[in-house]
Amino acid sequence: MRAVSVVGGPANLPQLAPVARALSASGDVEHLIIYAGRRDGPELVAAIAELGLPPARYHLEVGGGSDGMQIGLMLQRLEPALAELRPDVVLAYGDDTAAAAAALAAGALRIRFGHVEAGLRSGDGAGGETIPRLVSDVLADVLFVPSRDAIGALKAEGVAEERIQFVGSVRIDGLCWALAQGAAQAGDSAPYAVTSLHEPGAEIVQALGELRSRFRIAPAPAAYVERMTLVASAALVVTDSDDLQDETSFLGIPCITLQAHTDHPTTCQHGTNRLVAPQRETFLAAANRALSRRAPARPLLERWDGRAAERIARVLCDGAEFTSERESEVASAARRRRAVALPQMA
Helix, strand or coil: CEEEEEECCHHHHHHHHHHHHHHHHHCCCEEEEEECCCCCCHHHHHHHHHHCCCCCCEECCCCCCCHHHHHHHHHHHHHHHHHHHCCCEEEEECCCHHHHHHHHHHHHCCCEEEEECCCCCCCCCCCCCCHHHHHHHHHCCEEEECCHHHHHHHHHCCCCHHHEEECCCHHHHHHHHHHHHCCCCCCCCCCEEEEECCCCCHHHHHHHHHHCCCCEEEECCCCHHHHHHHHHCCCEEEECCCCCHHHHHHHCCCEEECCCCCCCCHHHHCCCEEEECCCHHHHHHHHHHHHHCCCCCCCCCCCCCCCHHHHHHHHHHHCCCCCCCCHHHHHHHHHHCCCCCECCCC
């Protein structure tokens, strides 16, 4: 069997890497990778080397511009590449524009398409769902979902049960691998918080300055193994995106997400993630609450066991099925529970 993975920027490589390793371990799969971005991007080059990924069969050399422009250029260059390679399955990851382009190209060529991390929805009725994620899910022949809320979201959208495979989170696979690689690195015994912030406002910067009186604030490094090793021993993680929400929930580390919605609601419902308004008093109150009430045991999240990529390989190679065993509970649970931001504290 020949499988082709299409991936966009470096942020999606940690999700690709476990699948690449699992497919290689199966022994009878030729797995090729197409990178949508520029081949000379320093972050991409460094991430490929760190994660031990093979060289790309193609680089689409697309970067910059609106989502529509990127998808159009990728599609123009991806379709002839897939026509030449003639894979049995095309895989894409997450919600970047490369996933939408891969879904469209595979559909046009009648190639089986699988979407990893499918079904994740923020529940933002104001239109917060990304178009690439929705396009990828609609066109996918098989949807590899990380959690039960994703199953509920897809079923609510009319997706047939036989297209859904409940495999777990490949992000946890990547975390487990990274921690094994970084096991020999020296830990930091002093308490610290890790930040992964793209656009921190003035109030949050001020609040972080106040927290420095209690412990060190460490920005999350770009290198994946170093990043995961640092997070694994943190007292608190602060982010303003969906970054690190799965990993902190698996590790049992409090995570504060400075936004109103998340595409990973199970991390709030069953994990350690909390959505908080990006305001000084609200953030400080949430940080103090998280630090003082940290649970002594890690949460147990279903099928987050470091074997999601193995399940994906079994579906593709052996025709295995990993469906939900409690289908009737999923829709009602999704309606009952939805992650929302904490209100402004008086």
